[in-house]
Every structure is written in C-alpha cells, then in structure tokens.
Amino acid sequence: NAGVTQTPKFQVLKTGQSMTLQCAQDMNHEYMSWYRQDPGMGLRLIHYSVGAGITDQGEVPNGYNVSRSTTEDFPLRLLSAAPSQTSVYFCASTELGQGGYGYTFGSGTRLTVV
Amino acid sequence: AQTVTQSQPEMSVQEAETVTLSCTYDTSESNYYLFWYKQPPSRQMILVIRQEAYKQQNATENRFSVNFQKAAKSFSLKISDSQLGDTAMYFCAFIGGSQGNLIFGKGTKLSVKP
Numbered sequence: 488n489a490g491v492t493q494t495p496k497f498q499v500l501k502t503g504q505s506m507t508l509q510c511a512q513d514m515n516h517e518y519m520s521w522y523r524q525d526p527g528m529g530l531r532l533i534h535y536s537v538g539a540g541i542t543d544q545g546e547v548p549n550g551y552n553v554s555r556s557t558t559e560d561f562p563l564r565l566l567s568a569a570p571s572q573t574s575v576y577f578c579a580s581t582e583l584g585q586g587g588y589g590y591t592f593g594s595g596t597r598l599t600v601v
Numbered sequence: 602a603q604t605v606t607q608s609q610p611e612m613s614v615q616e617a618e619t620v621t622l623s624c625t626y627d628t629s630e631s632n633y634y635l636f637w638y639k640q641p642p643s644r645q646m647i648l649v650i651r652q653e654a655y656k657q658q659n660a661t662e663n664r665f666s667v668n669f670q671k672a673a674k675s676f677s678l679k680i681s682d683s684q685l686g687d688t689a690m691y692f693c694a695f696i697g698g699s700q701g702n703l704i705f706g707k708g709t710k711l712s713v714k715p
Binding site for chain 2: 531
C-alpha cells in the first residue's frame with residue numbers, strides 16, 4: 488500500500504517555465520488537496536477536490552491549476568513559474584467525510600524557481 | 602473564518618524533560634477536530650494526536666498528551682520525557698465538521714538538546 492505518492496521530490500525551474508507536480512493515491516480517497524509550505528507560514532491550502540471532476544480553490548490558488556479526471560490522481564500545474572512559487576508542496580488525501588480522522592500526506596516536492 | 606494560532610515560533614527543551622506547545626483557534630463550528638502534526642527533517646507529515654471537540658476527555662498517545670480547553674479555544678500539546686527524536690516542526694491543525702478543509706497554524710520548531 489503506497490499511500491500518497493508525489494513526484495518529483497525536487498525540481499528547479501526557470502521563471503516562466505511550466506510544470507506539473509504529480510500526486511497519486513491508492514486508497515480510493517475521494518478528497519485530495521494541495522498545500523504549500525513556506526517558512527513561518529505553515530501549510531496553506533492551494534486547491535482541493537472532493538471527487539473526480541470536482542475541484543475548488545483554497546486560500547492561495549493564484550498561479551496554479553488543477554484537474555481531477557480520476558479518483559487516484561490530482562496533478563498541480565504551474566502555468567508560468569514565478570520565484571514567489573518557490574516552496575515545498577504537499578499533496579494530501581482522506582476519505583470524504585472522514586477528515587476528522589486525519590489526512591494522509593505525500594512526502595512533498597521541493598520546488599525552486601530561479 | 603477559522604484560524605489557528607501558534608504563538609511560539611521556536612522552543613527548546615532538555616532531553617528527558619517536559620515541554621508544552623501552545624495552540625489557540627477560532628471557529629463558530631460546534632463540531633470540529635484538532636490535530637498535532639510532527640514534521641521531522643525528513644519532511645514527512647506525521648499525525649501525533651487528534652482530539653474530537655465533543656469529547657471532554659483529553660487525548661493521550663504515549664508520551665504525548667493534549668490540554669483541550671474548549672471554552673478558551675485552546676489546544677496545547679505536552680511532550681513528556683522528551684527524546685532527541687522529538688526534534689521537529691510541530692503544527693497544530695483544525696478541521697471544521699467532517700468535510701471541511703484542514704487548516705494549519707504556522708508551526709513551532711522544537712529542539713531537544715542532549
């Protein structure tokens with residue numbers, strides 16, 4: 488049981504480049520989400536999804552796109568990377584309605600935009 | 602809006618001693634859940650302990666316990682017999698109901714000194 492798998496673990500981008508951070512879970516969780524972690528800011532919610540075909544914005548959605556075509560996958564797209572998007576990104580999932588029991592987190596992606 | 606506040610950016614404790622990390626939150630929800638997550642240098646997010654708001658009894662997990670003061674909206678974490686492996690970032694987190702989004706505080710960096 489792999490849980491939540493994020494790829495890549497590290498990435499360096501040039502300003503203006505685009506890329507997709509991958510997130511996959513094998514627990515059949517309906518709820519998936521993306522957070523970014525910055526020093527002194529904790530984890531802030533970017534986007535989330537409550538099922539295939541359904542996505543919504545979190546606290547800091549600007550500059551990011553998501554889609555959810557399958558239950559398993561929830562990719563995060565940076566359309567035109569900016570230095571302000573340098574961060575550590577976490578994907579997390581849980582069963583819908585079971586968030587009170589905690590989320591399962593991926594191991595994170597450290598992204599540097601130069 | 603729901604908020605989570607951790608007022609101690611950094612703390613340190615001697616090995617084998619006890620330390621308490623503070624967390625306050627604000628919500629108008631009557632049903633919610635509170636968590637403490639540990640993030641060691643490996644970056645992995647590890648659930649330490651959870652508390653259901655409607656349960657008056659404070660949660661305990663081995664050396665970790667909470668002091669949940671519902672009226673004061675306070676949720677502190679006590680670590681007893683601190684160990685070097687407890688060195689990590691600790692995040693307080695909140696979820697309103699069972700289908701809300703997980704909201705994090707800014708974190709407390711705990712150093713356990715030999």
